[in-house]
Amino acid sequence: MNDVCSINNLTQCLLDGGVSPDLANLLTILGGVVLVATVPLVTVIFLIWIERKIAARVQDRLGPNRVGPFGLLQSVADAVKMLTKEDITPMGADKFIYNLAPIIAFATVVLIWAIIPFTPLHIGADLSIGILYFVAVASIGTVKIMIAGWSSNNKYALLGAFRTIAQLLSYEVPLVLSLLIPVMIAGTLGMQDMVRAQGSMWFVFMAPVAAVMFFIANLAETGRAPFDLLEAESEIIAGYNIEYSGFKWGMFMAGEFMHAFTAALLAAVIFLGGWWGPFVEQVPALGFVYLGLKTAVVYIFGLILRSTVPRVRIDQLMALNWKWLVPISVANVLITALLLKVVDAIGLAPQSGDFFAHLPQTLVLLVGNLVLMFGVATVLRNRGRAQRLADEAAHPVEHEDAPVVVGAVGH
C-alpha cells in the first residue's frame, strides 16, 4: 500500500522486506530515537546564533556577521575550534565524575525531547506520565552541577555549585506546582492528551498565573538573566564549570542553550496549545510550524529579557522564590481547584469540545487568576510603601527649597 518508506510506516516496510517482527520493531524505535535526538543537536547550532544576534540588537551591536551569510556559520566555526582545543583536567580532580558531568549536562536536556508532541502524529513516546517524566528528567540536571563543582577541585567551582544547587532546588517547587494546574484542568499527565485538551481553549487563558510561574521558574532553572547566578562572572568567575575546557565546556554551554529552548518549547506545549492551529487536523505537518512559532514567541521574549535586565543577588533570588513564588503557586493551586469545583457545581463546565462551551469556565478561571494577581500586586505595593516610609524615617532626606522659577508666566 505504501510506496515510499518513511519513519511513519517503517515497521510495515521492514516487515514487507522480510525482516523479523522484533527486529523491525527495534529498528523503528532506533530510527525514531535518532531522529528525535538529532533535532535538538541541529537546532542548538542555530539557537546560539539567534541568541547572539538578538542580544547584539538589544545592545545596539551587529553580532556575529563574518563567518557565512549573516554570520550563520559562526557556531559551526566555534564548534570546530572547541574540537581542536586542548582538554585540561586539573590536578586533584576526580577524573571519572569530572568527565561524566558534561555528558549528563547534555543528555538530560536531550532526554526531555522524548515526550514533546510536535504534531498530532509525531511524538517520541506518548507516555501516560509525560509531565512526571519531564519533572524527573529535568531534576537530574541538578546532579550535573553538583558533581561538576565537587569534582573540579576548585573552590570557586564548589561555591558556585552550592549556590546553583540552592537556586535550582528552590525554583523546582514553583515549577512543579505550576504544572499541577494544567494537569488538574486537563485531567491527564500525557503530553499528547494535554495538547488535545487545549483544542478549544489554550491553558494560558485559563491559568495565566500558572503560565507566568512556569516561565519565571524556568528562567531560573535554565540559569537565564535575571537569575543567571550559575555563571556569575563577577562573583565566582564562572561557577561550577570554571575548570572545564574544550568540548567538555562546550557541552555545558550547548546544554544550557538547549535547555532554555526546551523550556520555551514546553511552555508552548503545556500552556499555548502546542501544535494546535488552523487546518492542523487535515495537514498534521503544519503542527511543526505552529509549535515553532509559539516556541519562538516565548523563547525570544526570554532572550530580550536576558539581555535587558541585571542579575539579582542570591539573597534576593531565594527570597523571591520562597516568599513570593511558592506561596502564590500554592494559593493558585487551591484557587483553581475551588473554581473548578464551583464551575462544575453551577453547571458551567464544558459539555462539548466547542470554543463557546469552554468560554464560561475560562472566564471564571481567568477572573480568579486576575483576582489573585491583583491581591499579590496590592500586597507588593503596600509592603513596598511601608519599606520606603521606614527607610525615609530612618534616613530623612534633606529637601532643598523649591527652586525659584525665574520669569514664570502668570501670577
Place this chain on the structure above:
Amino acid sequence: MAVVNEWAFIGVFFAIAWVFPFVPIFGARLLAPHKPNAIKQSTYECGVETVGDTWVQFKVQYYIYGLIFLVFDVEIVFLFPWALAYSQLDFFGFFAGLVFVFFLFDALVYAWRKDALEWV
C-alpha cells in the same frame, strides 16, 4: 504492545542520549593536542596559589533550604495523583487537598517566622 513500545523508546533514548555528547568529547580527544604539565593543570583561583583543602565545609543555610525543598517535593508527589483525578472527585476532594496543603504550608510559615528563609 503500544505501551511497551513507548517505554522501549525511552529505554533506547536513554542509551542514545548518553552516546550523543560522548562522541564530540571523544572526537576532541583524538583531534586536540594533549600535553599536560604541572603548571597547566594547577588549580586556577584568582592568580595566586590555592590554599588549603578545596572540599570546605558549607553553610548550614544550604541544609535548611534542602530540607524545606524536600518537604515541598514530597508534598507535590502526593498532589499529582490528586490533581490527575481531580475532575472525578466530589467537593470533599477539594477539602482533602486544602487540608493537606494547609498542613505543609504551615511548615513554610513556621520556617519563615523562624527566619530560616533569610540568607545569612
